[in-house]
Amino acid sequence: MVPQELKYTKEHEWVRVENGEAVIGITDHAQSELGDITFVELPQKDTEIKKTEALSTIESVKAASEVYAPLSGKITEVNEMLNEKPEIINESPYTKGWICRIHTADISEVNTLLSATDYEIYLKENE
Amino acid sequence: MNYIPQSDADRKEMLKAIGISSGDINELFKGIPESLKASSFDLPAGKSEFEVEKYIKQLAKKNASELITFVGGGFYDHYIPAAIDSIVSRSEFYTAYTPYQPEASQGTLQAIYEYQSAICRLTGMEASNASLYDGGTALYEAAMMAIRVTGRNKIIMDGGVNPIYRKMLYSYTTNLSIEFIETPVTHGQSNRGEIEKYLDDKTAAVILQNPNFFGAIDDHTDIVDVCHKFGALVVESVYPISLGVLKSPGEMGIDIATGEGQSLGIPLSFGGPYLGFMAVKKKFVRKMPGRIVGITHDDELRRGFVLTLQTREQHIRREKATSNICSNEALCALRALIYMCLIGKDGLKKVAQLCMDKCEYAKQKLETIKGVEVKRSSPTFNEFIIRLPKNPNEIIGKLIEKKIAAGFPLGRYYKEMDCYMLVAVTEKRTKQEIALFAEALEDALWN
Amino acid sequence: MELIFEKSRPGRIGVVFPEKDVPVTCVLETKYKRNATAELPSVSEPEVVRHFTKLSKMNFGVDSNFYPLGSCTMKYNPKFTEKIAQIEDFTALHPLSPQLVRGSMLTQGALEIISNLEGALCEITGMDAFTTQPMAGAHGELAGVMLIAAYHKQKGNNKKCILIPDSGHGTNPASAAIAGYIVKSIPSDAKGVMDLNKFKHALNDDVAGVMLTCPNTLGIFNPHIKEITDLTHSSGGLMYYDGANLNAILGKVRPGDLGFDVVHINLHKTFATPHGGGGPGAGPVGVKKELIPFLPVPRVIKRNDGTFALDFEEELSIGYISPFYGNFGVMLKAYAYILVLGKQGLIDVSENAVLNANYLKYYLSKYYDVPYGENCLHEFVLSGEKQAKKGVHAIDIAKALIDKGIHPPTVYFPLIVKEAMMIEPTETESKETLDEFISVMAEISRLAEETPEIFKTFPKTTPVGRLDEVKAARDMNISG
Structure with a gap:
């Protein structure tokens, strides 16, 4: 079961709207595919990013995976906790393991992303 | 064939066992279309080891390897303790593969960890990789790393950097959009004014060398400070033996230190195999190329060593890797480690001081010769330039007849320096050999 | 085992240089000089030799072990x-x-x-x-x-x-x-x-x-x-x-x-x-x-x-x-x-390398899947999928081989084969070595069926057991 209130991408990112901004993370499926996460390369605060551009790289011992921006906008905050404890993403992918916040011109753009139901169907199809 | 165990009978038996009753080994190659078979394979018949040894030794005698050498140029005739050859001849080291299976490779892995530690201690840097091919490719990798770290693409390169290394950097980057600027040296040292003139917020790195190709030593601390104000990194190529006495890259605040490790117990061997080393500030380690060994433990908390941070490397990251390097110079790195252990901290200071003292003695002897000018505009380590009143090529030729390799003619790489020769003196050169060199030089110039 | 730095004792040295024979001493200006000494270890030659000899004994090598590492051609290196x-x-x-x-x-x-x-x-x-x-x-x-x-x-x-x-x-x-x-x-x-x-x-x-x-x-x-x-x-x-x-x-x-x-x-x-x-x-x-x-x-x-x-x-x-x-x-x-090999010797190299690989492939395919088995030359790739269903993965098979004194094949490569084990015996292995390998691999396959849980305890015979690579990457202790 994936959290119903979030939006998703086919690249396994999730988005939560909070105070008019988008909070970004990776899904439980993505973290379990990667295994024990050893490092998260966080984006730079205050930089502009375009939708589908690489936002961050997440590394485990034997793999590295890019996180793509689900929306365009300006990065307003990054989760500094991940520098010290990247394993938070394994432990709590949807809450404590968030990666960054993006301020976007039109927050309604999130509605173009996958709903929880659609993402679950997508996961099943690609099992 | 003595390296292949199987006899004809073994082969027949094996072929039969796997269902090739004809006993024709060519059946195993039936997946290769007939039309594609080799059109020629015209090689001589094999010979016994004895015959081959005799032949190769005949060829070896055609080399003039018994010269008393004052040629350096970044590659030096230092003493190599016998224990190094003895240890690296252990087949458990030299016949092993890259330590991808850590439990079966703790020897190699611990040795690499110790090598990384020794390189850090030598350079005063925080993190070293397991080795690169040579000093030149290490400098190229450092430039590429600086570009990755800064996201910029302009490189300022000091004219005192080994000209062969500079040529290598240009070759490797021909097809990439990198802007190179070369700044000339002034009085033998890095030209601060010129470097600052070109330094801006598009500069990825300034590349320096200490001692530089002319043997001159420098303190690059001030250049580092200015570069960091612009967010540019500083790369310095260093000569490891000199670090027994000279200010280390770490002490100057250098971001990426590289160098040629040949002087650490590796024979000159006509150009290789050598050893490229690279050591960086810890914050840049994930952008560093090459293998890295780290400490960890097993379930019973026994200390052990593994290859780590492998997501930087080609076998995982493929086209996004920090470098394409796979095989490195592991056995040469082991040689360098053993050298650094044997020589120890006291020995390193001693050999460095010996080099400097003998070099100064050579300067004093040579400058008594009429017409020979020893350049003293900047201090040197174990190599210096002299100006000759006659064409250095001619002089070098005459000295070779007396079994002395006098030095390297700088005109070869610096057009305006046709009358200059680069002279290197290591701890192996004796007072007597230096005197012989001075005498022969005087003789060649004036008799 | 101790690091060489942990064996350092002040005053020891492993190489002696000749006394200075020139009558000059070069003194550098302070700004060019090193402040902190390069802390290389102070150890004598016998200590260095023993340290590295001990380390060498913690390694597999071609002279001591069969090393069928695919795509790496770990053949015998002639002493000549x-x-x-x-x-x-x-x-x-x-x-x-x-x-x-x-x-x-x-x-x-x-x-x-x-x-x-x-x-x-x-x-x-x-x-x-x-x-x-x-x-x-x-x-x-x-x-x-x-x-x-x-x-x-x-x-x-x-x-x-x-x-x-x-x-x-x-x-x-x-x-x-x-x-x-x-x-x-x-x-x-x-x-x-x-x-x-x-x-x-x-x-x-x-x-x-x-x-x-x-x-x-x-x-x-x-x-x-x-x-x-x-x-x-x-x-x-x-x-x-x-x-x-x-x-x-x-x-x-x-x-x-x-x-x-x-x-x-x-x-x-x-x-x-x-x-x-x-x-x-x-x-x-x-x-x-x-x-x-x-x-x-x-x-x-x-x-x-x-x-x-x-x-x-x-x-x-x-x-x-x-x-x-x-x-x-x-x-x-x-x-x-x-x-030394000459024309015929080089041809013999390839023929025997291909024969050895095909011999292994023939027997090992009785125990392991060979997804792309047709017309293999000097190497072939086994898939451990059958064993993986029991919870025994390619990496577990690799560790079991180490305990048998055999260097594992290349595992998890090429990427197109699941649980890949890529095997290249080379021409320099005898029929007896190949037969021994086959029987070890058969035994491992049987163990995977019967007692898959014991694989997690392999290797047991090495100086260390399976190492925590996640810790190595997170702690990043890469020099001491």
Whole structure:
């Protein structure tokens, strides 16, 4: 079961709207595919990013995976906790393991992303 | 064939066992279309080891390897303790593969960890990789790393950097959009004014060398400070033996230190195999190329060593890797480690001081010769330039007849320096050999 | 075991230098001097020798263990060639000597060896010229891609992409990318070779070259190879041959005959020079006539009078890729090896390497899946999927082998096979060693059926058990 209130991408990112901004993370499926996460390369605060551009790289011992921006906008905050404890993403992918916040011109753009139901169907199809 | 165990009978038996009753080994190659078979394979018949040894030794005698050498140029005739050859001849080291299976490779892995530690201690840097091919490719990798770290693409390169290394950097980057600027040296040292003139917020790195190709030593601390104000990194190529006495890259605040490790117990061997080393500030380690060994433990908390941070490397990251390097110079790195252990901290200071003292003695002897000018505009380590009143090529030729390799003619790489020769003196050169060199030089110039 | 630094005691030293014989002491200005001493260990020679001898005993090596590591060609390294590489008239030779006036005459022997080796490699591969400069396989790949780029540049072509099958070594895409190309990966077909239709679809005017290993990492010779090289040429691209698997085809097939324009070979694989725990190797590059002008400088040339010299003419050359002439010490060993084996010896190498691989494949396929088993040459890939269903993965099988004194195969590569175990026995293993390996692998397969849980405890016989790689990556203790 994936959290119903979030939006998703086919690249396994999730988005939560909070105070008019988008909070970004990776899904439980993505973290379990990667295994024990050893490092998260966080984006730079205050930089502009375009939708589908690489936002961050997440590394485990034997793999590295890019996180793509689900929306365009300006990065307003990054989760500094991940520098010290990247394993938070394994432990709590949807809450404590968030990666960054993006301020976007039109927050309604999130509605173009996958709903929880659609993402679950997508996961099943690609099992 | 003595390296292949199987006899004809073994082969027949094996072929039969796997269902090739004809006993024709060519059946195993039936997946290769007939039309594609080799059109020629015209090689001589094999010979016994004895015959081959005799032949190769005949060829070896055609080399003039018994010269008393004052040629350096970044590659030096230092003493190599016998224990190094003895240890690296252990087949458990030299016949092993890259330590991808850590439990079966703790020897190699611990040795690499110790090598990384020794390189850090030598350079005063925080993190070293397991080795690169040579000093030149290490400098190229450092430039590429600086570009990755800064996201910029302009490189300022000091004219005192080994000209062969500079040529290598240009070759490797021909097809990439990198802007190179070369700044000339002034009085033998890095030209601060010129470097600052070109330094801006598009500069990825300034590349320096200490001692530089002319043997001159420098303190690059001030250049580092200015570069960091612009967010540019500083790369310095260093000569490891000199670090027994000279200010280390770490002490100057250098971001990426590289160098040629040949002087650490590796024979000159006509150009290789050598050893490229690279050591960086810890914050840049994930952008560093090459293998890295780290400490960890097993379930019973026994200390052990593994290859780590492998997501930087080609076998995982493929086209996004920090470098394409796979095989490195592991056995040469082991040689360098053993050298650094044997020589120890006291020995390193001693050999460095010996080099400097003998070099100064050579300067004093040579400058008594009429017409020979020893350049003293900047201090040197174990190599210096002299100006000759006659064409250095001619002089070098005459000295070779007396079994002395006098030095390297700088005109070869610096057009305006046709009358200059680069002279290197290591701890192996004796007072007597230096005197012989001075005498022969005087003789060649004036008799 | 203690680190060498932990054995350091003040006042000890492992090498003695002669007393100073010159009457001067050079004093540097403080700003040039080192403040903090380089804290190298203070240890005596016997302590150093014992330390490293102990370390060596914690290693597997070809002299002590069967080492069927796929695509790495871990064959026996003849002791004779090691002896040749020690000859002092070579080891003491300064690389700048031939750049002095009339200097080539000081190094005739060394230059002749490079020239002769280049000639032998041309005949072995069917190429027109070789450079010995690249210092490893991946370095050869980079040099080769740079040659392709230089060729297109001179023709005025603006081609941006290199095609590589998905079974290729990781170095291929990495080399192409750092030379400035965009890499496109082509999937494999059901038989394990590059999918011909998908290749045709991807091939267009933008393709500068195609990089292939043949036989590929599954040990399979692509029967359509000539069609691929012809198609690539007709669209204006060049063919690059990754020679990592040359040990399979000596005297049988030559990349030059197949239409390849650039090849690199690994002297530390096919030509029996040791791997050294990860290097040094050597990756000479061969080219067809059209590419000769672009080869790196300096080139070794033979003069009309039979002497040898260096040519530094840079006109069309890609320039300098090595400080000098390559890993000469490695070349010496490979050259001696080629002379000892000769024509028939080299053919025997490939025939026996292929026989040994097929013998293993035949017996091991009784216990393990072989997804691409047809026409394998010098190596083949087992899949541990059957065992994985019991919870025993390729890595567990690898660790079980270590306890049996056998170095594991290459695991989890190529990426197109699940639970891959890539096996290359080489020609230097006896039938008895192969039989022993088969019985060990059979035993492991039985254990996987009956007691899969015990695999997590392997290896037990090594100085350390399975190590925590996650901790290593998170803590990053990489120097002490």
